[in-house]
Amino acid sequence: MxxxxxxxxxIYNIFFGTSVLxxxxxxxxxxxxxMRIVNLTHPAFFTLGCYTVAGLGVGxxxxxxxxxxxxxxxxxxxxxxxxVVIASLIVFPLFIYMSGKGDEVQLLVTYGLLLIFExxxxxxxxxxxxxxxxxxxxxxxxxxxxYLIPVYNIYVILSALILVLLLWLLLFKTKIGILxxxxxxxxxxxxxxxxxxxxxxxxxxxxxxxxxxxxGGLYLPSASVMLGMSVELLVLAFVVxxxxxxxxxxxxxxxxxxxxxxxTITLMLFPELELALIYIVAxxxxxxxxxxxxxxxxW
Amino acid sequence: xxxxxxxxxxxxxxxxxxxxxxxxxxxxxxxxxIIGPNGAGKTTLINTISGYVFPDSGRIIYxxxxxTKSTPIERVNKGIVRSFQLVNTFDKxxxxxxxxxxxxxxxxxxxxxxxTLDSYTDILEEAESILKLFELGDKADNLxxxxxxxxxxLVDVAISFALNPKLIMLDEPTSGVATKDKDxxxxxxxxxxxxxxxxxxxxxxxxDIVFRYGKRVMVMHQGKIIADGGVEEIRKDEEIKxxxxxxxxx
Amino acid sequence: xVERLKKAFGDDLRSNFxxxxxxxxIYPAIYAISPGxxxxxxxxxxxxxxxxxxxLLFGYTGLLSFGHALFLGIGAYTAGFMYKYLGxxxxxxxxxxxxxxxxVVALAIGLVVVRYTRIFFAIFMLAIAQVFWSLYYKxxxxxxxxxxxxxxxxxxxxxxxxxxxxxxxxxxYFYFTTFLTTILIYxxxxxxxxxxxxTLKAIRDNEVRAKFIGIDIYKMRLYAFxxxxxxxxxxxxxxxxxxxxxTPDIAYWTTSGKVVFATLLGGTRxxxxxxxxxxxxxxIESFAMRFIYWQLIMGAFIIAIVILMPGGIAQILRTFVExxxxxxxIGG
Ligand SMILES: Nc1ncnc2c1ncn2[C@@H]1O[C@H](COP(=O)(O)OP(=O)(O)OP(=O)(O)O)[C@@H](O)[C@H]1O
Ligand SMILES: [Mg+2]
Numbered sequence: 084m085x086x087x088x089x090x091x092x093x094i095y096n097i098f099f100g101t102s103v104l105x106x107x108x109x110x111x112x113x114x115x116x117x118m119r120i121v122n123l124t125h126p127a128f129f130t131l132g133c134y135t136v137a138g139l140g141v142g143x144x145x146x147x148x149x150x151x152x153x154x155x156x157x158x159x160x161x162x163x164x165x166x167v168v169i170a171s172l173i174v175f176p177l178f179i180y181m182s183g184k185g186d187e188v189q190l191l192v193t194y195g196l197l198l199i200f201e202x203x204x205x206x207x208x209x210x211x212x213x214x215x216x217x218x219x220x221x222x223x224x225x226x227x228x229x230y231l232i233p234v235y236n237i238y239v240i241l242s243a244l245i246l247v248l249l250l251w252l253l254l255f256k257t258k259i260g261i262l263x264x265x266x267x268x269x270x271x272x273x274x275x276x277x278x279x280x281x282x283x284x285x286x287x288x289x290x291x292x293x294x295x296x297x298x299g300g301l302y303l304p305s306a307s308v309m310l311g312m313s314v315e316l317l318v319l320a321f322v323v324x325x326x327x328x329x330x331x332x333x334x335x336x337x338x339x340x341x342x343x344x345x346x347t348i349t350l351m352l353f354p355e356l357e358l359a360l361i362y363i364v365a366x367x368x369x370x371x372x373x374x375x376x377x378x379x380x381x382w
Numbered sequence: 383x384x385x386x387x388x389x390x391x392x393x394x395x396x397x398x399x400x401x402x403x404x405x406x407x408x409x410x411x412x413x414x415x416i417i418g419p420n421g422a423g424k425t426t427l428i429n430t431i432s433g434y435v436f437p438d439s440g441r442i443i444y445x446x447x448x449x450t451k452s453t454p455i456e457r458v459n460k461g462i463v464r465s466f467q468l469v470n471t472f473d474k475x476x477x478x479x480x481x482x483x484x485x486x487x488x489x490x491x492x493x494x495x496x497x498t499l500d501s502y503t504d505i506l507e508e509a510e511s512i513l514k515l516f517e518l519g520d521k522a523d524n525l526x527x528x529x530x531x532x533x534x535x536l537v538d539v540a541i542s543f544a545l546n547p548k549l550i551m552l553d554e555p556t557s558g559v560a561t562k563d564k565d566x567x568x569x570x571x572x573x574x575x576x577x578x579x580x581x582x583x584x585x586x587x588x589x590d591i592v593f594r595y596g597k598r599v600m601v602m603h604q605g606k607i608i609a610d611g612g613v614e615e616i617r618k619d620e621e622i623k624x625x626x627x628x629x630x631x632x
Numbered sequence: 633x634v635e636r637l638k639k640a641f642g643d644d645l646r647s648n649f650x651x652x653x654x655x656x657x658i659y660p661a662i663y664a665i666s667p668g669x670x671x672x673x674x675x676x677x678x679x680x681x682x683x684x685x686x687x688l689l690f691g692y693t694g695l696l697s698f699g700h701a702l703f704l705g706i707g708a709y710t711a712g713f714m715y716k717y718l719g720x721x722x723x724x725x726x727x728x729x730x731x732x733x734x735x736v737v738a739l740a741i742g743l744v745v746v747r748y749t750r751i752f753f754a755i756f757m758l759a760i761a762q763v764f765w766s767l768y769y770k771x772x773x774x775x776x777x778x779x780x781x782x783x784x785x786x787x788x789x790x791x792x793x794x795x796x797x798x799x800x801x802x803x804x805y806f807y808f809t810t811f812l813t814t815i816l817i818y819x820x821x822x823x824x825x826x827x828x829x830x831t832l833k834a835i836r837d838n839e840v841r842a843k844f845i846g847i848d849i850y851k852m853r854l855y856a857f858x859x860x861x862x863x864x865x866x867x868x869x870x871x872x873x874x875x876x877x878x879t880p881d882i883a884y885w886t887t888s889g890k891v892v893f894a895t896l897l898g899g900t901r902x903x904x905x906x907x908x909x910x911x912x913x914x915x916i917e918s919f920a921m922r923f924i925y926w927q928l929i930m931g932a933f934i935i936a937i938v939i940l941m942p943g944g945i946a947q948i949l950r951t952f953v954e955x956x957x958x959x960x961x962i963g964g
Contacts, residue, residue, distance in 0.1 A: 121751045180939065186750045190696055191896070191938045198889055198931030206925055314885050318759040325752070355770050359763045362756070366744055369752070432844065458846030466844075472837040474901075475830075483834040486827040487846045495828035495855075502827060545845055 088228025093347055099236045099305075100343030101336075102243030106298025107316060108323040108335040109250070110291030116267035116330035117287045118182045123193035124174070126316035127200035128292050131170060132163035132299020133308035134204055137213035139166075140300065145217070155218040156238060160300030167296025171288050178288055179281070201313055212309035219304040239301045246294065247336070254332070259286055267330065318358065322365045328375025337376050383410045384446075385549055385581050386431070391440035393426055393605075400426040401437065402605030408549070413575055413582045415592050415613075418602035419626060424585045425467055427602070428551045431583075432464040433457045444549070458487075461548030465541070467557060467585075469534045471526045477537050478522040481509050484544035508544070515577070516540045516570055532563040536570065543574055550575070551583045556591060564588060568595050589626060593617050601626070644903035645821045649814070651907060656810050663799070672918045674802065676911040677809045678870045683895045683906030684820045685863025690892075691900035692824055693856040694836030695746070698754045699761030700891045702741075703861040705768065705883025706734045707868020712781035712878035723786040723808065726869045734865025738858040746853035749839070761888060768880040780879035783872060809870055816863065821903060823859065832856055864891075886927060893930050896937050899944025908946050 107129050114122045140159030148154045181189045224231040254260035262283045265273045274280045323342050327334025349357045386408040393401040400423040416424050429435045433454035442450045472480050485505040486492050513519045516536050521529050539555055556564040568591055575582050586592045599616045601609040603625050663670025689695045707730035714720040714729050745756050768775045785793045793801050823829050835842045835849050842849050872878045898909020920926045
């Protein structure tokens with residue numbers, strides 16, 4: 084008999100997982116939507132966000148402001164986002180190079196970058212997993228029946244919701260957002276209408292990086308970061324975009340939610356086969372609904 | 383003998399009626415030219431017969447057999463072969479290899495992996511004769527992407543002929559080719575059709591070409607066959623001329 | 633008529649054999665000067681096989697796998713399990729076993745994955761490989777987990793090699809592998825130049841047209857996938873015997889990266905690419921291993937190759953050789 088407390092905990096885990104996956108997948112889809120590049124490096128940006136918080140952000144905040152909760156909640160993720168935006172800026176020329184090239188080139192170049200990033204993490208932060216759970220611990224927990232719900236994770240879920248809202252406003256209510264969406268429908272047409280396409284591409288790449296970095300920064304205090312994480316995230320994030328539909332904003336959300344549900348169920352029943360089962364579902368979806376469950380809608 | 387019979391074929395794309403009740407019959411050895419304005423449904427007709435798309439309703443009867451639901455490969459195996467409107471070849475291969483691939487498939491050699499190609503003299507000989515038929519011999523060793531567009535269209539057609547078809551459907555074999563080369567291509571194609579005795583369905587946009595080379599001409603408009611008859615009869619019809627010109631320039 | 637084909641086949645096979653012969657001849661001298669470099673040559677010979685398989689799939693069939701380590705893992709663990717649970721240390725049987733197991737696994741996986749191309753195929757393979765890799769950890773009571781499976785020396789033709797000194801033992805490994813590689817290169821050469829091989833290239837270039845000339849593209853891809861897996865599996869079994877240790881590392885995604893990189897380095901779509909790639913890769917690796925940040929170098933190289941020399945080293949050599957021949961002809 085499953086009791087209420089457990090149900091609450093599981094549901095809330097699903098929301099937490101959805102939030103984290105969404106912050107990765109939405110950037111992957113943004114870049115695919117506008118540049119038609121499946122950016123295998125993207126999950127490494129999330130990992131970079133994690134490392135930045137664990138290896139730098141938290142330290143800075145504590146030494147400057149002491150161990151107090153509010154700055155620890157807000158500042159480290161922003162530092163992480165900033166660092167990842169800088170990293171995105173550095174690799175941006177490669178993205179310009181790749182856009183319009185065959186997908187073989189895109190796959191290999193972004194894969195090469197993934198190898199590089201994973202080794203850079205090792206170079207800077209070593210092989211041991213890193214943690215920085217001060218904010219997580221200080222935020223405390225809620226008690227539901229026999230279960231504890233960490234308040235920090237609720238903060239992550241709320242932050243993700245706010246980010247979704249902001250992102251929606253950006254994409255639908257600002258000029259650059261309209262240009263981004265227009266480019267993803269028809270980039271040549273957008274260029275022909277006089278838009279500065281290069282700027283649109285730059286904003287897209289930086290925005291995707293910003294979201295991944297922020298996501299990683301928000302996620303880290305509740306977990307730890309280690310080598311190989313980018314690849315694990317890559318295979319998960321890829322399922323998310325397959326299920327949701329490549330390039331679809333709504334799909335990022337649907338996909339993240341479904342994958343989180345699947346993970347929660349499989350971790351409960353067959354923990355050894357988690358990834359295998361998720362991929363079986365992805366392949367079924369791809370077979371019967373190749374455009375994904377986002378309904379094939381772009382936005 | 384009847385080779386192909388279409389019964390009330392319909393194919394809609396959303397609101398667009400690409401095929402709106404097509405019924406017609408082709409006899410063995412017949413050569414039909416299809417003409418019609420942009421978007422008339424000509425390509426969709428070939429797509430449906432070749433299994434590239436499936437009709438919403440209606441039936442396709444080929445040699446007294448209902449093939450409406452057959453897969454593309456089954457249809458190729460029965461002798462129904464098509465080419466595409468835009469050049470559609472194997473781009474990293476030579477002209478010769480492009481034709482060989484087709485012969486390999488036609489002889490069902492594609493599973494053979496233990497002996498190198500030079501031991502299959504039967505297809506090598508046949509490849510030479512196809513090269514000769516289309517006068518491509520001197521370009522055989524060139525990469526397909528390095529020859530002129532007109533020649534690529536010709537190789538595209540040659541690939542289809544290499545399959546030894548009973549019914550060949552060519553989608554605008556002269557489109558995108560300079561006007562002066564169109565005659566040359568058309569002549570070679572008609573010669574190949576004559577020699578092999580294959581039943582053919584040729585889509586052609588260029589009215590001059592149709593009226594010069596066509597025998598039976600079928601006019602399509604908005605998913606329907608609006609006229610079907612001898613080339614002289616069609617040429618005289620003012621109504622049809624208006625539609626064809628109007629459609630092209632609309 | 634056959635002349636046209638000669639031109640298409642090129643001198644690939646002969647160049648392969650000449651290079652192999654040179655390496656087989658200089659190997660004892662190199663080993664005598666520095667056993668370390670002798671062992672590097674041993675790695676080079678061993679990995680050619682996996683790269684040939686990868687090139688069949690990527691270069692000739694157009695399917696880029698980021699999970700080829702999957703089959704290296706299957707081959708290696710097959711050898712490991714045969715030793716650990718059945719007490720078999722015959723290298724011939726290890727190879728036969730790994731051929732069987734990788735073919736079976738490839739058949740099961742291939743039935744699904746060959747329906748996808750491009751990014752989908754690449755990532756599905758990566759994901760499946762990661763699943764297997766994690767299973768080697770999770771079922772540690774069978775696989776030995778991180779400690780892996782330690783193996784005794786292999787026997788060959790039923791003769792035990794336990795009593796030999798290491799040098800002789802390694803020489804036997806080297807020449808056995810060279811012999812096997814030579815055969816497998818020859819077989820692969822026949823495959824890529826057969827009707828089947830040309831059909832694969834056609835599918836790679838234009839899937840839709842291939843279908844409309846009556847080719848069952850999934851079936852052809854499945855065959856290529858299985859052959860490719862068998863080649864990788866054989867290298868896996870050899871690696872297990874060369875290192876005498878099987879750990880999950882052989883199935884990790886970075887091993888797949890190594891296969892991708894070494895093949896690109898040598899040259900894809902070029903028959904001699906894998907041979908050149910394997911040796912040069914291992915030479916670079918043994919230098920680069922002194923810095924730990926080898927993966928970083930590898931990633932940077934992949935990007936540089938893709939952008940600057942997509943044909944790899946083999947293409948550069950070929951251009952070079954052709955220009956020499958050409959100038960020779962004009963001069964004479
Ligand atoms: N796959 C498809 N999805 C949606 N609409 C389609 C599709 N294929 C064809 N159509 C539509 O069906 C109509 C008929 O198209 P079709 O390509 O058959 O015309 P056509 O006579 O070959 O024209 P053209 O001379 O330009 O080649 C057009 O309006 C076209 O836009
Ligand atoms: Mg058309």
